[in-house]
Amino acid sequence: MITPYNPAAIEKKWQKIWADAHAFEAEKSHDKPKFYGLIEFPYPSGAGLHVGHPRSNTALDIICRKRRMEGYNVLYPIGWDAFGLPTENYAIKNHVHPAKVTQKNIDHFREQLKKIGFSFDYSREVNTTDPKYYKWTQWIFLRLFERGLAYKAEMPVNWCTSCKCGLANEEVVGGVCERCGGEVVRKVKSQWMLKITDYAQKLLDGLDEVDFIEKVKVQQRNWIGRSEGAEVDFAVAGSDRKIRVYTTRPDTLFGATYMVLAPEHPLLDEMKDRIENWDEVLAYRAQAARKSDFERTELQKDKTGVELKGLKAVNPVTGREIPVWASDYVLVTYGTGAIMAVPAHDTRDWEFAKKFGLPIVEVVAGGNVQEAAYTDVADGVLVNSGFLNGLRVAQAKQTIIDFLEEKGIGSRKVNFKLRDWVFSRQRYWGEPIPLVHCDKCGWVPVPESELPVLLPEVDNYEPTDSGESPLSVIDSWVNTTCPHCGGPARRETDTMPQWAGSSWYFLRYIDPHNDDAFAAMDELKYWLPVDWYNGGMEHTTLHLLYSRFWHRFLYDEGYVPTPEPYRKRTSHGMILGANGEKMSKSRGNVINPDDTIDEIGADAFRLYEMFMGAFDQAIPWSTEGARGCRRFLERVWRLQEMLSDGEGHSKGLETLIHQTIKKVSEDYEKMKFNTAIAQMMTLVNEFYAAGRITRGDLRTLLLLLDPVAPHIAEEMWQQCGLGEPIYRQQWPKWDEDKLQEATVEIAVQINGKVRGRVTVPAGMSREQAERELPQLPEVQRLIAGKTVKKIVCVPGRLLNVVVG
RNA sequence: GCCGGUGUGGCGGAAUUGGCAGACGCACCGCACUCAAAAUGCGGCGGAUUUUCCAUGCCGGUUCGAGUCCGGCCACCGGCACCA
Numbered sequence: 001m002i003t004p005y006n007p008a009a010i011e012k013k014w015q016k017i018w019a020d021a022h023a024f025e026a027e028k029s030h031d032k033p034k035f036y037g038l039i040e041f042p043y044p045s046g047a048g049l050h051v052g053h054p055r056s057n058t059a060l061d062i063i064c065r066k067r068r069m070e071g072y073n074v075l076y077p078i079g080w081d082a083f084g085l086p087t088e089n090y091a092i093k094n095h096v097h098p099a100k101v102t103q104k105n106i107d108h109f110r111e112q113l114k115k116i117g118f119s120f121d122y123s124r125e126v127n128t129t130d131p132k133y134y135k136w137t138q139w140i141f142l143r144l145f146e147r148g149l150a151y152k153a154e155m156p157v158n159w160c161t162s163c164k165c166g167l168a169n170e171e172v173v174g175g176v177c178e179r180c181g182g183e184v185v186r187k188v189k190s191q192w193m194l195k196i197t198d199y200a201q202k203l204l205d206g207l208d209e210v211d212f213i214e215k216v217k218v219q220q221r222n223w224i225g226r227s228e229g230a231e232v233d234f235a236v237a238g239s240d241r242k243i244r245v246y247t248t249r250p251d252t253l254f255g256a257t258y259m260v261l262a263p264e265h266p267l268l269d270e271m272k273d274r275i276e277n278w279d280e281v282l283a284y285r286a287q288a289a290r291k292s293d294f295e296r297t298e299l300q301k302d303k304t305g306v307e308l309k310g311l312k313a314v315n316p317v318t319g320r321e322i323p324v325w326a327s328d329y330v331l332v333t334y335g336t337g338a339i340m341a342v343p344a345h346d347t348r349d350w351e352f353a354k355k356f357g358l359p360i361v362e363v364v365a366g367g368n369v370q371e372a373a374y375t376d377v378a379d380g381v382l383v384n385s386g387f388l389n390g391l392r393v394a395q396a397k398q399t400i401i402d403f404l405e406e407k408g409i410g411s412r413k414v415n416f417k418l419r420d421w422v423f424s425r426q427r428y429w430g431e432p433i434p435l436v437h438c439d440k441c442g443w444v445p446v447p448e449s450e451l452p453v454l455l456p457e458v459d460n461y462e463p464t465d466s467g468e469s470p471l472s473v474i475d476s477w478v479n480t481t482c483p484h485c486g487g488p489a490r491r492e493t494d495t496m497p498q499w500a501g502s503s504w505y506f507l508r509y510i511d512p513h514n515d516d517a518f519a520a521m522d523e524l525k526y527w528l529p530v531d532w533y534n535g536g537m538e539h540t541t542l543h544l545l546y547s548r549f550w551h552r553f554l555y556d557e558g559y560v561p562t563p564e565p566y567r568k569r570t571s572h573g574m575i576l577g578a579n580g581e582k583m584s585k586s587r588g589n590v591i592n593p594d595d596t597i598d599e600i601g602a603d604a605f606r607l608y609e610m611f612m613g614a615f616d617q618a619i620p621w622s623t624e625g626a627r628g629c630r631r632f633l634e635r636v637w638r639l640q641e642m643l644s645d646g647e648g649h650s651k652g653l654e655t656l657i658h659q660t661i662k663k664v665s666e667d668y669e670k671m672k673f674n675t676a677i678a679q680m681m682t683l684v685n686e687f688y689a690a691g692r693i694t695r696g697d698l699r700t701l702l703l704l705l706d707p708v709a710p711h712i713a714e715e716m717w718q719q720c721g722l723g724e725p726i727y728r729q730q731w732p733k734w735d736e737d738k739l740q741e742a743t744v745e746i747a748v749q750i751n752g753k754v755r756g757r758v759t760v761p762a763g764m765s766r767e768q769a770e771r772e773l774p775q776l777p778e779v780q781r782l783i784a785g786k787t788v789k790k791i792v793c794v795p796g797r798l799l800n801v802v803v804g
Numbered sequence: 805g806c807c808g809g810u811g812u813g814g815c816g817g818a819a820u821u822g823g824c825a826g827a828c829g830c831a832c833c834g835c836a837c838u839c840a841a842a843a844u845g846c847g848g849c850g851g852a853u854u855u856u857c858c859a860u861g862c863c864g865g866u867u868c869g870a871g872u873c874c875g876g877c878c879a880c881c882g883g884c885a886c887c888a
Binding site for chain 2: 214215218219222223225227229245246247248249260303327328329330331333334335338339340341342346347348349351352415416417537540541611612613614617618619620622624625627628629631632634635638674675677678679680681682685688745746747748749751752753754757789790791792794797798800801802
């Protein structure tokens with residue numbers, strides 16, 4: 001009799017052995033080929049680990065354990081993305097320092113992760129709130145500042161006039177403050193910005209060089225939002241002022257029957273003496289400013305606007321005077337903040353024209369522009385367009401742009417939807433921005449020797465009434481001297497957003513204890529790029545884009561050796577509650593990993609997380625399913641009872657063993673963990689059917705199972721005396737010649753329908769099969785009395801006889 | 805509205821890319837073991853009017869053969885959303 005399977009004991013045992021042996025620490029030497037596997041480092045929240053974390057972690061743990069067995073030097077690090085609001089809010093509420101809360105949460109997370117047996121290299125842990133870490137976050141910021149990529153600008157925020165504080169869009173309901181009911185306006189506030197827009201094209205082009213799952217690429221491309229068009233100048237009648245517009249449809253210029261400016265467009269103020277209804281325009285502008293982004297997008301898209309009476313623009317190709325309107329359907333933040341309206345061929349312009357009775361002139365034939373805007377560009381032909389008449393849209397675009405450039409009234413232009421990154425937060429728990437402001441010298445960077453600029457101790461982390469950072473009230477910290485002229489100066493009191501620390505953490509893992517640089521170049525050259533990065537879709541346009549931006553900047557500055565940080569990016573699906581809904585405390589469907597591990601063990605938990613369904617898809621949790629995985633491990637455990645001597649194969653199972661090695665090896669690489677596990681289950685079922693298993697076959701099974709369920713694999717390996725621990729073993733190989741049985745069963749179809757099966761020798765050629773198989777008595781019986789018209793054979797699969 | 809994804813048994817899901825639909829697991833049912841139950845083992849498990857027929861969201865097409873390809877819809881999920 002063997003001892004019962006006791007996961008609690010063996011998991012603890014092996015976790016200690018691995019830790020004592022430093023089994024999973026990356027080797028210092030650069031002799032072996034390297035593999036850098038990365039998962040998104042967790043935010044150590046007070047709630048502890050979620051079942052979603054282990055899904056990503058286990059997946060790459062499987063890949064990394066397999067890579068080690070394949071002879072790679074593997075870096076699989078872990079760290080803590082620890083700055084952020086939840087911790088700060090908890091600290092405020094409970095009067096504890098956020099650093100203390102953070103430390104406690106990290107300790108809890110680490111303990112939870114260790115219980116699951118991930119093969120992380122804990123000797124390289126990073127923590128974004130550690131001054132030794134954020135020194136380098138600040139250092140990178142200063143490099144950006146030096147290159148003019150960090151700048152301070154006035155940006156509109158939602159401002160509650162009663163609370164005197166900025167609000168998130170979600171906090172504005174019906175144009176009033178959610179908390180106090182006070183009026184909310186857009187207030188322009190001075191903020192630090194990062195010029196990610198300078199990198200729009202590089203970030204777009206870089207996507208062609210990397211192996212990211214397609215939907216990540218698509219989402220990033222959409223977010224960057226490149227469009228090609230032209231800028232065109234329209235003269236203001238009776239003035240030398242011009243209105244510049246951006247359009248993707250310069251071919252429709254003859255159909256531009258009015259213009260629209262964003263309410264915030266500077267021309268309004270410039271021309272206010274000529275605008276006859278200025279009061280009305282001001283009222284409209286105020287009304288537009290009151291709308292939050294939420295209202296502008298979520299509520300009605302009903303067009304509103306006001307004509308700028310007394311102002312006319314001149315269509316540069318028709319020479320006609322056209323009216324000029326202001327409307328909030330034109331955004332001041334995109335293009336030039338002004339458009340030429342072509343109601344016949346743009347849906348929004350069409351709606352606006354219909355509402356306000358503006359003329360609609362068809363310039364591309366093919367639709368009925370009184371009924372709807374005709375926006376098809378594929379096969380339209382230009383009409384009512386002077387020298388463009390008869391041209392197709394694509395040709396017309398070329399022709400008109402050449403014409404505009406020649407006349408000096410327009411030019412080709414590429415625009416991006418991507419906006420610069422608002423980098424300021426008026427909060428305590430973030431990296432201080434390492435700049436001081438001097439009245440004489442302006443913004444001056446803190447010298448590198450004085451980094452890090454430490455977060456000062458404060459008594460109160462609460463946001464201030466003025467909406468300034470809590471740091472702004474600590475005079476002793478704020479007041480300093482200018483590093484440039486030595487005169488009095490004030491520190492920047494805003495902190496960085498949470499995305500700062502996570503934009504480069506994968507670089508610090510490479511050389512985490514380096515005090516002279518964020519990482520040494522020879523280490524970076526060896527380890528970069530990250531070979532495989534798995535994470536959530538929710539970070540596609542935030543973290544993933546930001547970190548690509550920082551990395552690309554560091555590359556351009558010569559600090560890192562690769563233009564892209566990540567070679568391959570995959571994405572896991574969300575784990576839903578048993579009811580198919582998103583897990584949340586309020587829905588009461590949260591599964592706690594600790595409870596599950598206590599019940600079924602870490603190996604079964606890991607196994608279930610990988611078996612439950614396709615890795616990239618959202619899957620509901622099933623406690624029964626998880627127990628089924630525990631059952632499978634029990635079955636594996638009891639294979640010890642039927643262990644027979646011999647390194648060879650269990651009778652009749654040689655083919656299946658080789659098939660399993662191949663399938664598991666390949667499926668792991670494709671992240672098809674569910675089918676890899678199914679294949680191992682099939683194999684185990686066969687051992688049971690045979691009633692015995694050889695040592696050789698058990699060896700193979702345990703090696704294949706180890707990446708998913710490492711504790712049980714190591715324990716059985718040891719108990720059966722199979723040698724050195726598995727983490728030092730080699731990954732098994734399959735033999736191509738042994739993948740096929742000597743005979744195969746093929747389906748016999750008559751007119752495409754299965755009518756029978758025959759067993760034939762494997763490896764028959766198509767010609768031989770088509771000649772010989774129809775002669776078999778089983779087949780003859782099926783086609784008796786019919787005229788054979790055609791025979792189709794797929795070797796090893798089927799024979800289809802087409803009869804008349 | 806635009807972009808992307810997904811629709812297969814009671815459930816989670818398989819299916820060499822056009823070749824035996826439902827692997828593997830869950831749930832359920834039966835049998836063995838047991839005084840009994842649990843656990844375990846073995847077997848069954850899409851539907852029906854069962855020699856055959858119908859079944860992969862719906863309608864049509866291509867093909868010897870379609871879950872897979874083509875055309876047209878529908879539903880759900882995710883992202884973006886007045887981006888000119």
